[in-house]
Amino acid sequence: MSEKVIADSLAQLQKRSSSKWRFYPSDILPLPVAEMDFQIAEPIKAALHDLVERSDTGYLGPIPELKENFAGFANRKWNWNLDPEQVRIACDVGVGVIEVLRTFMSVGDKLMINTPVYNNFFTWINEIKLTKVEVPLKREGMHFTLDLLGIEAAYKAGVKAHLLCNPHNPVGTVYTKLELMQIAELADKYKVIVISDEIHAPLTFSDSTFTPFLAASDISKKVGITVTSASKAFNLAGLKCATIVAQDPKLNAMLDTMPESVHFRASLFGAIADAVAYKSGDEWLDGIIATLDDNRRLLADLLAAKVPAIKYRIPDCSYLAWLDVSELNLGENPAAHFLEKGKVAFNPGHTYGADYSQFIRLNFGTSPEIITDSIGRILNSL
Ligand SMILES: Cc1ncc(COP(=O)(O)O)c(C=O)c1O
Structure with a gap:
């Protein structure tokens, strides 16, 4: 216990x-x-105290320990195998999602969200002037989950990217692996990129099983990009750090075009705290x-x-x-x-x-x- x-x-x-x-x-x-x-x-408190004690309060530089520790955590918790080289850093999940969307989409392009959903999804869409396509979750009593038929119809009608909240805030649903595999297949069929916000994942209760989108299938790796952080589960939001992960060479080649500042705008405190959280938390x-x-x-x-x-x-x-x-x-x-x-x-x-x-x-x-x-x-x- x-x-x-x-x-x-x-x-x-x-x-x-x-x-x-x-x-x-x-x-x-x-x-x-x-x-x-x-x-x-x-362990996070100790690492932060240590930074302050040594006045190690400068800019964020290379941080391989965060990438390695995230890969270790993902493997331990969810059997998700990833190469630390596939992990990138951003200032927070909001900025990570926005920068990924900017890389793949142009003003006016259609982005799907599944309502009710985390309120800032709306502000992010407005910030980069995308066209919002809402496909509400299906409701059975108080259980809300993905409406695959509605999602397919919207993909077919020209959605370019799908911002998935996995697990879902505010309804608290952890999607099944099968649902995620189905989303991946549809995304592949209609050439949609799936951006999976997985910030709540480490807090999944033991009576549910969280599947990282990229770990759902080979196809999900082809179409998906994950943006996440230790900030929600370890209560570090003010420290400012997130990670972006893609495992497909073509998607990674596109992500390579993101400005270098996406990394450097994260905070050293956030990156060290996230690294410690993933290793010793x-x-x-x-x-x-x-x-x-x-x-x-x-x-x-x-x-x-x-x-x-x-x-x-x-x-x-x-x-x-x-x-x-x-x-x-x-x-x-x-x-x-x-x-x-x-x-x-x-x-x-x-x-x-x-x-x-x-x-x-x-x-x-x-x-x-x-x-x-x-x-x-x-x-x-x-
Ligand atoms: C689903 C989801 N994504 C992102 C965030 C915010 O993350 P960040 O502060 O890293 O932008 C939250 C905050 O509650 C959230 O619930």
């Missing part, structure tokens, strides 16, 4: 300067923004997954006991809960209602897709006390 991790107290958390704890006044309990409320792993990660496993079930118990009208499916990965609050009849923007009347902040559903205004996203990467308090505040607001 892995040692569970205790989250910081509210008083400690309120001293943090990160976005989650700075965005709202202190009477609001903040459960949006995908940051966790735990102490980071000791397994024990901490197991503890976090065990803790989040308790939290995802605690949330189910609390909702069933106190607000059964809210619909929730225990997610397959990570620390985000996608809640359907439509039965509460709270008007156009339920998150605004909870903020005003309950003093508790969640992400509003409409930011993940226009049809999802009756959903909220709750971050349970925190203490049982804060999760329980958040449900109390929902109740108080009703």
